[in-house]
Amino acid sequence: MKASQFLISTLKEAPADAEVVSHKLMMRAGMIKKIGAGVYNYMPMGLRVIRKVEAIVREEMNRAGAIEMTMPVVQPAELWQETGRFEKMGPELLRIKDRHGRDFVVQPTSEEVVTDIARQEIKSYKQLPKNFYQIQTKFRDERRPRFGLMRGREFTMKDAYSFDRDVDAAKASYQVMAKAYRKIFDRFGLTYRAVAADSGAIGGDLSEEFQVIAATGEDAIVYCPGSDYAANMEKAEALAPVGPRADAAQAMSKVATPGKSTCADVAEFLGFSLSSSIKSLVVATDTKDEAGNIIKTQVSLLLLRGDREMNEVKVGKLDGMADFRFATLAEIDEHFGCKPGYLGPIGLKKPVRLIVDREVALMSDWVCGANEEDYHLVGVNWGRDLPEPDLVADLRNVVTGDLSPDGKGVLAIERGIEVGHVFYLGTKYSRAMNATFLDVNGKPQFMEMGCYGIGITRLPAAAIEQNHDENGIIWPDALAPFTVVLCPISPDRFAAVKEAADALYETLLEAGVDVILDDRNERPGAMFADWELIGVPHRVTIGDRGLKEGMVEYQHRKDAASSQVALTEIAGLIQSRLKA
Structure with missing residues (x-):
């Protein structure tokens, strides 16, 4: 391909709505043009x-x-209704009707x-x-x-x-x-x-x-x-924690924590480690009849260490927890008699299902909400102060440094x-x-x-996103729009340059190399900037001065500088690098 026959439409600046690197560079390199939101x-x-x-x-x-x-992009709704996904998939599924009022979908999958x-x-x-x-x-x-x-x-x-x-x-x-x-x-x-x-x-x-x-x-x-x-x-x-649980060393007591409604604030206020606190999360699951009416609601209390985050996918896979939701303020008040920030498993108004993370099940002398505004409990222990939980499971996101579940190191x-x-x-x-x-x-x-x-x-x-620098894209050979670009300098002024570029272009084409010859007679700076932005991996520059010594310049897109290569050897060098 010759550049004069192709469409090269680079931009100096990315559009204002381009947020991430790939969006900016693809727009600037003339690879995509926006026609509508997300299209x-x-x-x-x-x-x-x-x-x-x-x-x-x-x-x-x-x-x-x-x-x-x-398979067709537009698909009859009847097939999707057989699996129930026509109703369940939500607004991401584009539903349309034809002139006869029949339902169709624009496929997101098949x-x-x-x-x-x-x-x-x-x-x-x-x-x-x-x-x-x-x-x-x-x-x-x-x-x-x-x-x-x-x-x-x-x-x-x-x-x-x-x-x-x-x-x-x-x-x-x-x-x-x-x-x-x-x-x-x-x-x-x-x-x-x-x-x-x-x-x-x-x-x-x-x-x-x-x-x-x-x-x-x-x-x-x-x-x-x-x-x-x-x-x-x-x-x-992470690797499951192992017991035994340490014996209780403290008596349970209620302490004032005025205005301290987060685990981090309570830990700092009372002067203990955040990992000694317990985070209380209240969720609910609804049982519905065939008409979709709620006939029963189960409220559950999840307990995690104060420095951990709940993994919603893991929770949703627990027995009876499919399609769980976070409880409403009314449901929380009904069962705990207190607003969020001071909740805990002791002193409930109504019973709940108690589900605790594996780490929490092995903790002793921990801190939790007292179900009373501005108060927390310290020195809480299983067995003595409250019964063992209904279910112990892995509820949390892992963090860097956790032990790998295969026992072969730590997680990154x-x-x-x-x-x-x-x-x-x-x-x-x-x-x-x-x-x-x-x-x-x-x-x-x-x-x-x-x-x-x-x-x-x-x-x-x-x-x-993985391969770029301040000048533009850096394509791997397998993905580049062109693998090699030939950049002759002022071929309109130097016949030898044009002749050498044309000959090398034909040689590479015959060898099956995906090459483009930039025959636009652009200034070297503008030409190089275009190809660095577009990200072609291999560039050969052919200039009159170098040709007089039988040399051309070769530069890989990742290289900081070009190197001199004999004109008679450049085609072989490129082919060997592409094979490598």
Whole structure:
């Protein structure tokens, strides 16, 4: 490609609404143009990156035995109603009607449609396993689209769905995809981690996220430097504390804590460690009848150490705690007779379910609210001052320095950007949609499913968040819009420069190198600034002075300075670096 034939539309400044680095640089480099909130045109330079992402994903998916197909962006609501997601998914699901008043959705994902395909096409165990995938446009009506392609409304995703005859076969298919994903992300040339994850609203048990490491990432990734343990914050655990619990050393007493309603304030006021205090959180779960009316409410008191934070995902997975909510002020007053800030498990007006974190269950002589404004209890102990809890569980977020659950060191935390996710779904969708096959015994069985996604358009943004400097983007070779740029200096004035640039361009093209020749006759400073902003990894500068000595200048985008290379050797050097 020659620059004069291409569209290069760089900007000196990013638009005012561009917040994160990737958004700013993609806009400045002319890769995307905003057309509406969370909706972008993919300009030629950006589309080249996206196509390279797609090519790598497609090659590895095909190599892993997946079968490509395309499912519609607009899907009939009837399929989504079969699984209940038409009603449950919330406002992120864009619902529309056609001219006849029939309901449709603009797909954010395609479990329903692919399950419908499977139940029509797969009749026998002999047809299994199968894995169907697509690279297709998705739409999620984000409340607040932001950060460019990081959290847009319209995006491109690769989503794949496996179908198997039993759990063991489904887990084998999952492992095939997990291995393929590692190959994909290795080929991208990015630093990433595969971490154990919670399956979230999509359902399932076995789940991993693929996170590109970046300081600006939204997700906290927990890992052990001394082992292979890695999980996202929702899933991560520390090594369980062990007993025995220390014997009580203090008598319980009520002390005045005027105006001190937080654990930190109480600890400072009374002069003890924050880790000796207990945080009281009141939650509720509602039982509803078929009409959706609340027929029973269970109020629970969660106790965590004062220096810990509750992990809502862990709490929601406890027995009886699905769809929990925080209690209302009226419910708190009904059960505790006190406002938040002074709550505790002793002296309740009405009984509650008492759920405590594993650490709290082993504590002695702790401090909690007295259920009386401006007062707390000190020297509280299990057994003596209150009965043992109803349930002991891991309720908290881990912190840096916690012991790894595999016992091989301490945990560290870094930031990441989720760009891929693999799930084992089981029969969540096949059961809801009656997707069965005849097994070897001639009896119908529900298909076991897996789900595997990669954010195609999100990945370039994540790559930029990880790889940039003050001058612009620094692409890995595999993702760059062009791998090599040739920059001739004043080719209109020096025929030898133009001739050498054209010859090198043809040589690299014939060798299969993705090269662009900047034939725009721009000033060197402006030309270099464009390509540093765009982030092309390899740059060759051809000038009249160097050519007189048979030399050109080579500079990698990460290099601080260029180096002199013989014109006769530059093509070989570039090819060897690309192979490396």
